[in-house]
Amino acid sequence: MIWPVDLIIMLLVMVSGIGAIMVRDLLGAAVLFGVYSFLMCLLYAIMGAVDVAFTEASVGAGVSSVFFVAAVFRTSRRTKD
Amino acid sequence: MRFIALITILLMGGLLFYGLPDFPDWGDPASPASTHVSPYYIEHGAADTHAPNIVTAVLADYRGYDTMFETAVIFSAGLACFFLLRTFRQKSAETKLYRHIPTGVTLRIEKGGKTPAGSEEFEPIDSHWVPYDMIINMTCRLIVPFVQLFALYVIAHGHYSPGGGFQGGVIFGAAIILFAISHDLRSVFRRLQEKTAILLSAAGVLIYAGTGVLCLILGGNFLDYSRLAGLLGVDAVMARSHGILIVEIGVGLAVMAVMVMLYYNLSSAGRHDEGL
Amino acid sequence: MEAILSSFLTKYNYWVFIGLVMIGMYALIAKRNLVKKIIGMNIFQTAVILFYVSIGAKQGSTIPILDSGHGHDAHHAVQAIDYINPLPHVLMLTAIVVSVATLGVALALAIKVHQQYGTLEEDEIAAQIDKP
Known part of the structure; x- marks a missing residue:
């Protein structure tokens, strides 16, 4: 584990996680959640969990984002908080 | 609500920090x-x-x-x-929309009109503007x-x-x-x-x-x-x-x-x- | 002070885990939008997965795929210290796929609620329930 890379990714994970729940647009929240999942996948890969990282990359960053976008498309983009 | 949530998560975070040395x-x-x-x-x-x-x-x-x-x-x-x-339950639409595939033109057919169903060149669509x-x-x-x-x-x-x-x-x-x-x-x-x-x-x-x-x-x-x-x-x-x-x-x-x-x-x- | 600093340096993964759990819990409790709540739930899940993966890590080891297994002469003994603990990886791998299945069900419920009430905000739904 190379600590500068690690620290930067952890910082970005926190920022994108907070951004995903703070942004006032559900489509933006879905995209930020995809970013969050992909950064999480990098974190798992750094820690040597290659299988988990592979699953997170295909499931979290790929299919989950599509599901979120589909659900937002079928409901509404508007959010109050 | 936001206040209760803050207190709850600070309490939970404090408990986890308290348990941190045991990890x-x-x-x-x-x-x-x-x-x-x-x-x-x-x-x-x-x-x-x-x-x-x-x-x-x-x-x-x-x-x-x-x-x-x-x-x-x-x-x-x-x-x-x-x-x-x-x-x-299919809702029966008043008008049906078809797209002419080679040109991309949308065809709107009123109720009772003849539909080009079965034709290779047309496909049924649901909304007026479907980007192709x-x-x-x-x-x-x-x-x-x-x-x-x-x-x-x-x-x-x-x-x-x-x-x-x-x-x-x-x-x-x-x-x-x-x-x-x-x-x-x-x-x-x-x-x-x-x-x-x-x-x-x-x-x-x-x-x-x-x-x-x-x-x-x-x-x-x-x-x-x-x-x-x-x-x-x-x-x-x-x-x-x-x-x-x-x-x-x-x-x-x-x-x-x-x-x-x-x-x-x-x-x-x-x-x-x-x-x- | 020194104890806190050393515990920070050896355990900073857990600090991130605690931070993500707090973010997820906050979204679950304080946010009124249903999709935001679902995002919070997912952040909570990934935080727990990060915790498990951090537990399984070993300093100076390689990924849990055996070096000698690719040939047919796998006769020299495998040392457990050389490879990262595979058990948390297995548990979390299935947990991720189950989390996307639960995400699908949760989003289906949100779409159903939106069909019924025309909004995703909790307070507006409560107002509509109380009105008639």
Whole structure:
């Protein structure tokens, strides 16, 4: 584990996680959640969990984002908080 | 509400910080999680199952029960989404919309008008403005077979490299979802019907459970693949390796079909019209 | 002070885990939008997965795919210290796929609620329930 890379990714994970729940647009929240999942996948890969990282990359960053976008498309983009 | 939430999470965070000194250090080889059962898996995994990827060996062989019921959970989630959203009542529209495929012109037909149904050059659409992009269509159509091939590689090569039924199934489902996004849902239904998807997901779980029952019939424990040695014509260790492959194929089928089912229902809110 | 600093340096993965759990819990309790709540639930799940993966890590080890297994002469003994603990990886791998299945069901429920009430905000739904 190379600590500068690690620290930067952890910082970005926190920022994108907070951004995903703070942004006032559900489509933006879905995209930020995809970013969050992909950064999480990098974190798992750094820690040597290659299988988990592979699953997170295909499931979290790929299919989950599509599901979120589909659900937002079928409901509404508007959010109050 | 926000105040209560802040107090709750600060309390919870404080409790976790209080427990922090008791957590094992990061990367400590002598931590409790790494000392009891996992050394056995690492040292005997390859000799027992002939699978160098220990994660696959533990997933499908040592902890086969766990994975079987995870597959059942995924299957029931697909069914739950189907029962929640699916509506079979078609609302009969006053006017029907058709697109002339070569030119991209939208045709609006009033009630009682003659529809060009059955014609090769027209396709039914649902909203007035449906963007049609030949570049996106053709690119995705070219990419999809390679993505599917990669998914099959991931399933088949799970013994030797990262991968396995879950990842391969999700990638295969993602290929079909990519096709559905670039075209529309109707053209996917012509290739993979909803009924087929449900049957495939059930078949995946059935392959997994059926392998276990077959081992039971042949005189072993449930999911004890070494009993399949006589049936497959190999020795006991290779039989466990092949057994892992068989259940991974079952898992891949179930996961692929459930991902596609979830997308069908979520993207059209259960109406199964045009989708995104 | 020194003890806190050393515990920070050896355990900073857990600090991130605690932070993500707090973010997820906050979204679950304080946010009124249903999709935001679902995002919070997913952040909570990934935080727990990060915790498990951090527990399984070993300093100076390689990924849990055996070196010697690719040939047929796998006769020299495998040392457990050389490979990262595979058990948490297995548990979390299935948990991720189950999390996407539960995400599908949760989004289906949100779409159903939106069909019924025309909104995703909790307070507006409660007002509509109380009105008649």
